[in-house]
């Protein structure tokens with residue numbers, strides 16, 4: 001593995017290897033040391049949450065980092081091309097972590113630079129470290145990635161996280177229960193993708209009906225911008241809301257966990273947080289281990 | 303549309319079974335017809351397709367790469383090389399596995415539309431033809447990308 005750009009590049013073996021490395025980092029069997037390395041975090045599109053996670057991952061392994069968050073104060077503002085910027089930065093550092101709204105930016109960087117590149121999100125295309133931490137969270141809480149019943153709830157049409165997770169789990173054979181507002185359903189090109197032949201999709205309207213069957217419920221935010229009519233948004237906003245009352249009245253399985261990539265808004269009420277099923281904050285913490293595993297692997301520090 | 307007379311040619315290539323109306327796009331893409339004689343038949347009756355186009359190009363034989371590009375525009379096309387009024391070779395053009403340059407990515411926020419770089423598409427399926435951008439990873443149909451094809455740059 002030279003770069004981590006897209007889930008489409010990662011084989012089942014790659015995925016399992018990274019998950020194992022992350023687990024070993026979490027239980028301190030492995031303590032990678034990158035004290036002689038510098039990482040650049042180039043965030044053309046600011047995302048404090050993702051910067052924090054990557055930066056902490058670097059520092060937990062004693063590495064150093066330089067950060068560009070947004071393009072306001074940089075040479076990018078003066079009209080420098082993307083390739084000039086990354087080529088210059090690559091002279092200073094050992095690895096570059098890139099987030100951009102331009103789709104394919106990280107892939108392009110990986111083709112022109114001699115150092116490892118990590119894609120921290122390119123537009124609505126890929127965000128592989130998010131998917132890897134989701135897989136890690138599922139594996140950790142369920143003990144396996146195979147034969148699980150997973151509900152996908154929220155914006156299934158535009159949600160990059162959801163699409164990527166579907167493909168990430170395609171290696172393992174899963175049943176997805178999809179729950180979404182009418183015009184935010186999972187796109188047909190995904191549902192009918194031959195690459196997802198061993199994935200089963202079951203569309204449903206009622207959360208209460210499926211909760212007792214589920215191992216994992218993966219919830220995403222429904223963004224207001226996706227609705228032309230604000231009234232429609234207000235109607236939809238609470239229709240799939242997950243509350244403590246809903247969960248406990250449905251007798252979920254013991255291993256049932258609720259995941260969410262965060263930030264959450266209205267989708268999950270705060271009274272769910274103390275339930276043993278709520279897992280979204282631990283999920284964020286898992287991002288640290290998976291990002292350490294990816295950075296250490298790419299830098300040959302294992 | 304004006305129908306030109308389609309005669310037999312002495313030496314050159316006949317591209318037959320082109321979907322009706324596509325011939326001019328192929329001529330444009332291959333930058334034909336600048337110095338060499340090209341005959342076009344368009345909206346001709348065809349048993350197989352109802353209507354078809356046909357192109358006859360004099361004194362020109364195509365490389366495999368060029369034929370592969372035509373295949374993108376006209377997957378059903380057949381190619382016959384003519385020497386001395388005789389058909390000497392029928393070629394089976396293949397849709398190329400990878401298309402470099404030639405097509406602009408239809409996705410406006412694709413990096414290829416913001417940097418000075420070559421585009422790259424991989425063919426995902428042949429029937430119907432769909433391609434995936436090597437950068438933004440989006441999948442397009444042949445009709446999507448035909449609109450974004452540019453004439454081949456001269457060597």
Ligand SMILES: [Zn+2]
Pocket residue numbers: 104407408409412413414435436437438439440
């Ligand atoms: Zn593209």
